[in-house]
Amino acid sequence: MSGSYTPAPGGPFSALTPSMWPQDILARYHQKDSSEGAERYDEFGFKIEKRGNRSGGDGSPHSEDPQQRLRWQAHLEFTHNHAVGDLTWDVIAPDLMRPQLWMRFSGALQKKRTSEISYKEIVKNGSNEDSSTSKQIEKDLLRTMPSNACFTALGSVGVPRLRRVLRGLAWLYPDVGYCQGTGMVVSCLLLFLEEEDVLWMMCALIEDLLPPSYFSSTLLGVQTDQRVLRQLIVQYLPALDRLLQEHDIELSLITLHWFLTSFASVVDIRLLLRIWDLLFYQGSLVLFQVTLGMLKIKEEELVASENSASIFNTLSDLPSQLRDGPAVLGEAMRLTGSLAQATLDAHRHKHLAYILNEQAQLSNGAVNTANLNKAVRRQSLRRKSTLSSLLWGEDEADALKAKNIKQTELVAALREAISSSADHFHCLDPHQTNTDLTPDYSMESHQRDHENFLVVSRNRRRRAKALLDFERHDDDELGFRKNDIITIMSQKDEHCWVGELNGLRGWFPAKFVEILDERSKEYSLAGDDAVTAAVTDLARGTLCPALKNIFQHGLKKPSILGGPCHPWLFIEEAASREVERDFNSVYSRLVLCKTYRLDEDGKVLTPEELLYRAVQSVNMSHDVAHTQMDVKFRSLICVGLNEQVLHLWLEVLCSSMAAVEKWYQPWSFLRSPGWVQIKCELRVLSKFAFSLSQDCELPDKKQEKEQRPLKEGVQDMLVKHHLFSWDIDG
Structure with missing residues (x-):
């Protein structure tokens, strides 16, 4: 200095x-x-x-309180974990201790200590980059924080540091590159930390604290968070939600910048420090809590606004008007104290899937998902030249190591998704509290799978769920309430069925109920998306993306440029191959059952036949709506959950070697023995009773059209019932 x-x-x-x-x-x-x-x-x-x-x-x-600073110093010196005990942020982290505290609790210190590449090497490699990224960084150096003396001119003390850190990050994360949001965060961090520590703090922010693709060119992560924020406003600030809808105000136009910069250069610097104390310890949940807290403080003023322009201006000026840190954070914690990270993750999975589907529709299915994995890949120190890679190929040991790491990440993500679904059932269904979630990896378990499948299929009871209330007027009628589960005794008449409920037997309108599924497993309200909407988010927003990543791992690229490449195409071919040898008999049996109304309870479909039938059903319903293959994949997974055969379907697909070898690389998950582990993990889901709609992502108009005549046909059915005698015991 x-x-x-x-x-x-x-x-x-x-x-x-x-x-x-x-x-x-x-x-x-x-x-x-x-x-x-x-x-x-x-x-x-x-x-x-x-x-x-x-x-x-x-x-x-x-x-600062010297005693408080000493307590923090003692904590840092004598503890080796991330627990802070009674040293909470409520008493404010000492300013002189912030660099050490942020490094410790964000995980940046651990990254710095265990890194295989030094900061000097990162800076050297970053300075060699002569690209558009470096030019953009150079343009933004003086725009980042012009009101601060450390960044006002090229000769200011902070500008060279800012340049080195940003170039180093762009080299370290080539998929991320440079984003103006990172410049804001880095410049604020440089005020309090040395530049090497700032780089590792940014590594922790990119890799651990924020979702993937937050700073990438697509901004997928921060776009997803804006939709999540909008959903949370509906829950926590309903009055503000109605106001925004009434005036058609797109809140993300204002709040996206708040999230992208983690409030750097948005709020007063003293308030920013308090927010970052929480952010670097608790993670991105704090961004939502603080935003909702600030909106809550100004809610009355916003509701009293006269027009859209006034509302928009108030929202835009909101961060600069709030300078009382304790008041903002206190309101944030009071309002959103119940908001859990698991809930936030579920919302993120769901809205990310929706965004990707929208982008796929706009770009004919070509969506770049390379940087969606949470484990952001860093640049290696020595990168092989293109010529060297062509002559000698990849290092075999490194390739094997990367393959093993990737497969471990895929299994971990799937296991987390399964655990989330299990926790959902444990919380809402008392009968599921003692369900064993330990996967059975024994060889005998695979033999028992098919035995259990046949037992359930042959000994099942045909059951249906009530769609509407049906009041009992005559002794031979069966009354029920909406969502009651009825055991069907007879379906001989297409309008009036005979059923049993709570020991009573009688007839009821067939249109008032919905057949649960092919195999009539035990029913649970927790698994019914018509009763519990959260189960849809868990299935389609959490489990399906985890499974898709497994099916996408090692999927061969099409030989023709621009050709289709999606797991759904493999599933279609594998399902067809597995039933091809018995195709005529299977097809004839299904046609006979539907055409002549044969007793459908009498047929026992194998897992292969059930998969083929499910694929055809999804194609028929989804092709009419011109949906993407991602939607078809999610719908098929929901059918598999309903039928409790997801693990058996995976076995069917992976056993179709001709299709697997055609569609997957030798190092892919589905061509390795690792798929057996996935099957064992998925078997856990067969212990839960899902009742998910296959068509929930299809346009609402079709569903409304189908539901409209529900009561219209009941009058004819009632006339028929009173004109002809009905033998319940027959």
């Missing part, structure tokens, strides 16, 4: 890390003759306007 000037305690630049003290400005402050009329700066280096303090806050000077 050049120069020897030190800021006065509580004076200009006193809150900055010593290496960021601008010696030229401090020198002018120490010259009494030129002190008058000179620009004034606060303790963080921001210019103080003539009308007031730019930083705002409560106006109190920088003061």
Whole structure:
């Protein structure tokens, strides 16, 4: 550090890390003759306007409790984990301790210690990059924080540091590159940490604290969070939600910048420090809590606004008007104290799937999902040249290691998705609280799978769920309430069925019920998406993406440029191959049952036949709506969950070697013995009773059209019932 000037305690630049003290400005402050009329700066280096303090806050000077600082120092020296015990952020982290605390609790310190590449090597490789990314970084250096003395000119103390860190990040994460949001965060971090620590803090932010693709060119992560925020507003701020809908205001136009910069250069610097204390310890959940808290504080003012312009301006100015840190954070925690990370993850999975589906429709299915995996890949220190790769190929040991790491990540993601579904049933269904979730990896378990399948198929009871209330008027009628489960005794008449409920037997309108499934397993309200909407998010938003990643791993690219490449195509071919040898008999049996109304309870479909039938059913219903293959894949998974055969279907698909070898690379998951482990994991889901709609992602108009005549046909059925006698015992 050049120069020897030190800021006065509580004076200009006193809150900055010593290496960021601008010696030229401090020198002018120490010259009494030129002190008058000179620009004034606060303790963080921001210019103080003539009308007031730019930083705002409560106006109190920088003061700390020495005893509190000693307690934090003792904690850092004598603990080796991330637990803070009774040292909570409620008492505010000491300013001088923030660099150490942020590094420890964010995980950046561990990354720094275990990295195989040093910061100097990263900077060297980053400086060699002569690309459009470097040019864009150079353009934004003076735009990032122009009101701070450390970044006002190319010769300012912070600008070279900002350049090195941003170039290093762009080289380290080529899939991410450079985003203006990272520049805002890095410049604020540089005020308090050394540049090497700032880089590792950004690594922790990109890899661990924020969802994937937050700073990528697609901004998929932050776009997803904007939709999640909108959904949370419906739950926590219904009055504001109605206001935004009434005035057709797109909130993400304002809040996307808040999330992209983690509130850097958005809120007062003192409030930012409090927010980051929580962010680096708790993760991205804090972004939602703080945003909802700020909106809650201004909710009454927003509701009282007269027009859309006034509402939009109030929302835009909201962060700059809130400077009372304890009030903002206190309101945030009171309002969203019940918001859990698991809930946030479920919302993210669901809305990310929706965004990808929308993009696929716009680009004819060509969506780049390379950077959607949470484990962001870093650049290696020595990259092979293209010529070397062509001549010698990839290093075999490295390729095997990468393959094993990838497969481990896929299994872990699937296991987490299964665990989330199991927790859902445990919470809502008392009968499922003692369900064993331990996968059975024994050889005998695979033999028992088919035995159990046949037992359930042959000994099942045909059951249906009531769609509407049906009041009992006559002794031979069966009354029920909506969502009651009825055991069907006879389906001989297409309008009036005979059923049993709570020991009573009688007839009821067939249109008032819905057959549960082919195999009539035990029913659970927790698994019925018509009763519990959250199960749809768990199945389609969490489990399906995890399974798709497994099916996509090692999928061969089409030889023709632009050709289709999707797991659904493999599933279609494999299902057809497996029933091809018995195709005529299977097809004839299904046609006979439907054409002549043969007793459908009498047929026992094998898992292969059930898979083929499900694929055909999904194609027939979804092709009419011109849906994407992603939607078909999710719908098929839901059918498999309903029939409790997802694990058996995986076995059927992976056993179709001709199809597997055609569609997958030798190192893929489905061509390795690892698929057996996946089957064992999926077997756990067969212990739960799902009742998911196959067509829930199809346009609503079709469903409304089908549901409209529900009661219209009941009048004819009632006339028929009273004209002809009905023998219930027959």
